[in-house]
Amino acid sequence: PDVIIEAQFDDNDAEHGQDHLQDMLTDNIKKFSLDSGEKGDGVHRTKQDDGPKVNDPRLLPDKFLQRTAKVVYILEKKHSRAATGFIKLLADKNSELFKRCAMFSPVDHRVPRAYVSLADCPQDFVTRPEDYSNMLFICRIVDWKEDSNFATGQLAKSLGQAGEIEPETEGILTEYGVDFSDFSPKALESLPQNLPWVISPEELAKRRDLR
Numbered sequence: 368p369d370v371i372i373e374a375q376f377d378d379n380d381a382e383h384g385q386d387h388l389q390d391m392l393t394d395n396i397k398k399f400s401l402d403s404g405e406k407g408d409g410v411h412r413t414k415q416d417d418g419p420k421v422n423d424p425r426l427l428p429d430k431f432l433q434r435t436a437k438v439v440y441i442l443e444k445k446h447s448r449a450a451t452g453f454i455k456l457l458a459d460k461n462s463e464l465f466k467r468c469a470m471f472s473p474v475d476h477r478v479p480r481a482y483v484s485l486a487d488c489p490q491d492f493v494t495r496p497e498d499y500s501n502m503l504f505i506c507r508i509v510d511w512k513e514d515s516n517f518a519t520g521q522l523a524k525s526l527g528q529a530g531e532i533e534p535e536t537e538g539i540l541t542e543y544g545v546d547f548s549d550f551s552p553k554a555l556e557s558l559p560q561n562l563p564w565v566i567s568p569e570e571l572a573k574r575r576d577l578r
Contacts, residue, residue, distance in 0.1 A: 453501075471506045474538075483521065507520060
């Protein structure tokens with residue numbers, strides 16, 4: 368009984384504004400009305416002629432229904448909850464939150480921005496925030512309340528200047544949960560101790576060389 372016309376809305380539509388979208392939907396409705404009028408006896412039927420309106424969606428065919436779902440449980444958290452980014456002061460200097468928190472902005476825009484405690488920030492961050500405008504930090508998200516636009520995070524460590532290889536590499540490894548710490552002495556004991564070490568002829572004879 369009711370016709371729903373869907374239109375894709377992209378960046379080009381946003382540039383032309385809502386008028387462009389409205390005109391496009393109007394044209395689609397007119398086209399559908401003309402197509403419907405050409406069928407049958409050539410008389411355009413009104414809504415009253417179509418019979419009673421179906422109020423129960425369960426009576427509609429499946430092709431008219433949009434299936435929906437809801438997440439009920441998280442089996443496993445795949446993301447490490449760690450992100451690389453920058454810290455800056457909050458915009459509203461008169462708010463009570465300004466005295467307690469700073470804003471963490473991740474480099475990866477798929478990760479939400481987070482409030483971090485000023486106690487975790489460098490001591491002179493409030494007085495000289497410009498000194499840390501290009502400093503990379505690691506932040507771990509600890510909570511994200513339903514009524515807040517921003518998550519709550521905890522600064523883990525300062526990596527160094529953005530753009531340098533070592534801080535950037537450490538940040539990527541931390542985000543993906545890669546353990547790049549030194550090997551334990553027990554693990555190092557299993558390696559050859561007499562250096563330089565070479566493969567013995569006996570081992571080469573019974574192995575396939577894939578070098």
